[in-house]
Amino acid sequence: MNPILIGAYWRERLSSPVRMVLAFAIVGLNILTSAFTGSPVPDAFSAVYLTLVLGGGAIGRDVSSGAIHLILVRPVRRSEYVLNRWLAVFLTTSLVVIVQGAIILLLLLAGGRGVPFDMIALNLSEQILIIVGLSAVLIFLSSLVGGNGDVALFVVGFLMGSVISLIGSATQKTWLADIGHEITRFLIPRLELTGGVESLTALAVPLASWGFSVTLCLALAILVLNRREFSYASTG
Amino acid sequence: MHPPVSSPGQAVPAPSGTTRPNPRILLLLAMIFLVLRVMFQIVLPKEDTPDGSSPGSELAEPDSVRWLAIDGSHAESEVTGKPLLYDFAASWCGPCKIMRKEVFCDPTAAATINATFVPVRVMDRKAEDGRNTSEVKYLQDKFKIRAFPTLVVASPSGDEPVVIQGYLGKDETVKALLAAADKVKANSPKDEEP
Numbered sequence: 001m002n003p004i005l006i007g008a009y010w011r012e013r014l015s016s017p018v019r020m021v022l023a024f025a026i027v028g029l030n031i032l033t034s035a036f037t038g039s040p041v042p043d044a045f046s047a048v049y050l051t052l053v054l055g056g057g058a059i060g061r062d063v064s065s066g067a068i069h070l071i072l073v074r075p076v077r078r079s080e081y082v083l084n085r086w087l088a089v090f091l092t093t094s095l096v097v098i099v100q101g102a103i104i105l106l107l108l109l110a111g112g113r114g115v116p117f118d119m120i121a122l123n124l125s126e127q128i129l130i131i132v133g134l135s136a137v138l139i140f141l142s143s144l145v146g147g148n149g150d151v152a153l154f155v156v157g158f159l160m161g162s163v164i165s166l167i168g169s170a171t172q173k174t175w176l177a178d179i180g181h182e183i184t185r186f187l188i189p190r191l192e193l194t195g196g197v198e199s200l201t202a203l204a205v206p207l208a209s210w211g212f213s214v215t216l217c218l219a220l221a222i223l224v225l226n227r228r229e230f231s232y233a234s235t236g
Numbered sequence: 237m238h239p240p241v242s243s244p245g246q247a248v249p250a251p252s253g254t255t256r257p258n259p260r261i262l263l264l265l266a267m268i269f270l271v272l273r274v275m276f277q278i279v280l281p282k283e284d285t286p287d288g289s290s291p292g293s294e295l296a297e298p299d300s301v302r303w304l305a306i307d308g309s310h311a312e313s314e315v316t317g318k319p320l321l322y323d324f325a326a327s328w329c330g331p332c333k334i335m336r337k338e339v340f341c342d343p344t345a346a347a348t349i350n351a352t353f354v355p356v357r358v359m360d361r362k363a364e365d366g367r368n369t370s371e372v373k374y375l376q377d378k379f380k381i382r383a384f385p386t387l388v389v390a391s392p393s394g395d396e397p398v399v400i401q402g403y404l405g406k407d408e409t410v411k412a413l414l415a416a417a418d419k420v421k422a423n424s425p426k427d428e429e430p
Contacts, residue, residue, distance in 0.1 A: 041331060043330070205277055211265070211269035212273055215262050
């Protein structure tokens with residue numbers, strides 16, 4: 001863990017008003033929904049939007065702005081840079097989700113409603129696992145394209161997976177639907193703890209799938225970055 | 237290899253070896269996870285293994301509530317005089333599963349629901365199949381369902397339904413359902429005596 005790299009990432013994210021407004025909007029909406037419906041947990045899927053907003057362009061923006069040149073002239077291995085970017089993305093987003101959960105909890109307690117702590121803990125764990133997985137996917141996509149192109153790649157990939165599974169379902173071709181599901185599952189690695197903790201075997205496949213997505217994406221991101229040239233001469 | 241970065245009074249040690257090592261450990265871990273994934277898929281019994289297309293499909297498994305199909309529910313409600321209870325849920329919805337476990341699997345709460353309502357579960361299949369059946373779509377549009385879980389208590393005519401959005405916790409949910417049943421019964425037109 002390199003605190004300087006993580007700190008630099010935080011400073012860069014905090015200086016983007018668009019990101020901050022979007023992140024506040026998502027968190028605000030979740031809190032308002034919980035306040036009005038009394039639901040103690042936001043939909044775990046909202047973690048996906050937060051990760052996209054806070055983690056988009058984690059490497060691509062450094063490449064586009066030229067900041068990566070300044071980072072890589074320092075004694076920092078490229079693998080260290082990638083892993084610290086991943087750490088920074090999921091730590092930032094997890095922190096936001098934890099603060100959001102704490103606010104919802106306080107609202108429920110203030111309203112005198114019963115608080116199902118086990119359900120809140122499971123939902124929070126589920127969201128953090130989504131964030132850890134999706135951060136790795138975004139880091140890989142971000143190593144391929146500049147700017148916030150990783151978010152665009154993610155959206156295109158997700159739509160493609162959904163359309164393939166839709167065509168597979170419509171034409172009764174299970175293998176085609178399975179391919180579509182695999183694409184979407186790879187892009188959003190998640191573990192449904194709220195439904196699966198009763199049986200460990202039910203968690204086995206999603207857990208292996210989640211681990212595969214995370215490790216493969218990080219390995220690919222390092223391999224891609226290792227093979228790219230970032231000298232001033234190469235940028236022309 | 238990078239030259240050591242140094243300034244007077246501050247020496248930064250340069251890392252030894254290549255600055256671009258291949259991520260061997262990560263690749264090995266990815267391979268292990270892939271092998272485990274394929275192995276689990278083959279070895280584990282299908283019913284214990286969420287197939288990815290419908291993780292958390294336990295909502296489709298029986299609980300203590302006697303859910304009726306959408307088709308016959310309307311007639312059942314007219315015959316018995318009990319209001320309809322629609323449970324709008326989706327297999328991917330965490331709070332739906334918690335509500336099932338805490339409310340619909342609880343014998344006391346389920347007995348109350350069975351005695352008071354004609355219960356109908358309306359599962360959203362958009363994420364899995366890309367679309368819903370016309371019956372599900374009709375009911376979702378009719379009651380303006382925007383989130384899951386949503387419970388709707390309605391008379392057979394569907395006038396003035398009571399909508400409970402989100403999971404409120406077991407006691408609150410049962411309380412809200414009973415209040416909704418009273419309200420719907422009070423609002424529904426009385427059968428004319430022959």
